[in-house]
Every structure is written in C-alpha cells, then in structure tokens.
Amino acid sequence: MAETIRVLKSEEEVDARIRALAEQIDAEYAGKQIYMVGILRGSVFFMCELAKRISVPVILDFMCVSSYGDGTKSSGNVRIRKDLDGDVVGQDVLIVEDIIDSGNTLSKLKKVLQERNTNSVRICTLLDKKGRREVEIEADYVGFTIENEFVVGYGLDYAQKYRNLPYVGVVEGIEE
Numbered sequence: 001m002a003e004t005i006r007v008l009k010s011e012e013e014v015d016a017r018i019r020a021l022a023e024q025i026d027a028e029y030a031g032k033q034i035y036m037v038g039i040l041r042g043s044v045f046f047m048c049e050l051a052k053r054i055s056v057p058v059i060l061d062f063m064c065v066s067s068y069g070d071g072t073k074s075s076g077n078v079r080i081r082k083d084l085d086g087d088v089v090g091q092d093v094l095i096v097e098d099i100i101d102s103g104n105t106l107s108k109l110k111k112v113l114q115e116r117n118t119n120s121v122r123i124c125t126l127l128d129k130k131g132r133r134e135v136e137i138e139a140d141y142v143g144f145t146i147e148n149e150f151v152v153g154y155g156l157d158y159a160q161k162y163r164n165l166p167y168v169g170v171v172e173g174i175e176e
C-alpha cells in the first residue's frame with residue numbers, strides 16, 4: 001500500500017489555535033522576556049508562527065536532541081546533539097516542541113534546563129499524544145491533544161519527509 005496523508009488539523013485550524021496560544025502566552029509573560037528554546041527540527045514551523053504573534057520580547061535559541069531514528073518508535077534514550085548558543089541563567093525559558101509522545105525527550109530536557117539556574121521553564125507543544133506517556137510530564141501550553149496516530153506536517157516528519165506540509169496529517173499505509 002502506498003503512503004497517503006489524511007488531514008487531521010487543517011492549516012486554518014492550526015493557525016487559529018496558534019493565535020490563541022500566543023495570546024495566552026503574551027498575557028502570562030507580560031512584563032517579562034521569553035527565552036524560547038526550539039527543539040530541532042520539528043518545532044521550527046510552529047515556533048516561527050508562535051513567535052510572530054507574541055508581543056513581549058522573545059529570544060530564539062535552539063537545541064537538537066535525538067531520541068528517534070528514522071522510524072516511528074522512541075528509543076527512550078535522549079542525547080543532546082546541539083546545545084543552546086546562549087546563556088539561560090535567570091531566564092524565563094519556554095521550550096517549544098512539535099509533539100509530546102512518550103515524554104522521554106521533554107522530561108529529560110526540562111531537567112537539564114532547570115539545572116542551569118533558569119528563573120522558570122515551561123513547555124509549549126503543538127501536539128500532545130497524552131495516551132502514550134512513559135514518564136510523567138505535562139506541557140503548560142498545548143495546541144491539540146491527539147489520539148495515538150503517527151502524524152506529519154507542520155514540521156513533523158516521517159523519515160525526514162512531509163515536514164513542509166502546511167497542515168497536520170496522518171500517514172496511512174506505513175509498512176512496519
């Protein structure tokens with residue numbers, strides 16, 4: 001069976017949800033500066049759209065961690081492949097992620113950033129597969145809670161494909 005993509009969240013739905021998240025974040029960080037940490041590569045589309053709509057000062061920085069190969073299963077093993085360029089001491093860090101699945105990646109990362117004497121560390125994720133957690137971790141801001149389906153688009157990939165789709169879709173016909 002060939003791979004096909006079924007639209008799960010349309011471009012318009014994603015756009016509207018990001019606007020609402022940005023408004024909420026803006027209000028909650030009033031008077032502060034947000035040190036946004038994007039997790040490469042999946043979070044970049046979401047991060048840009050979110051950051052553009054926030055009016056408090058925003059610093060953009062990136063980290064790259066590996067927990068997945070080219071397949072669809074978590075290894076539970078998280079390694080920092082690229083660290084932040086900046087210093088986060090005293091900063092209000094907002095981790096921006098594409099999706100939380102097992103929770104392994106973010107629970108590890110949140111601890112790492114908290115240990116750097118940050119003022120606060122919160123998490124904003126576009127998608128949340130709550131039913132798949134292996135470790136306890138809650139995002140502070142969630143775009144959409146979704147079922148246990150493998151999704152692509154809006155930055156998310158399947159074997160590096162489909163990141164540039166302007167919507168979130170489910171890949172059907174994956175041969176495991």
Ligand code: IMP
Pocket residue numbers: 042067068074097098099100101102103104105106149150151152156157158
């Ligand atoms: P976790 O450590 O299991 O929470 O994995 C989070 C990471 O796995 C995300 O940042 C994604 O890169 C990847 N991931 C999890 N589920 C999906 C999916 O449905 N599509 C694409 N990538 C996914």
Ligand code: MG
Pocket residue numbers: 039040041042043098099
């Ligand atoms: Mg990722």
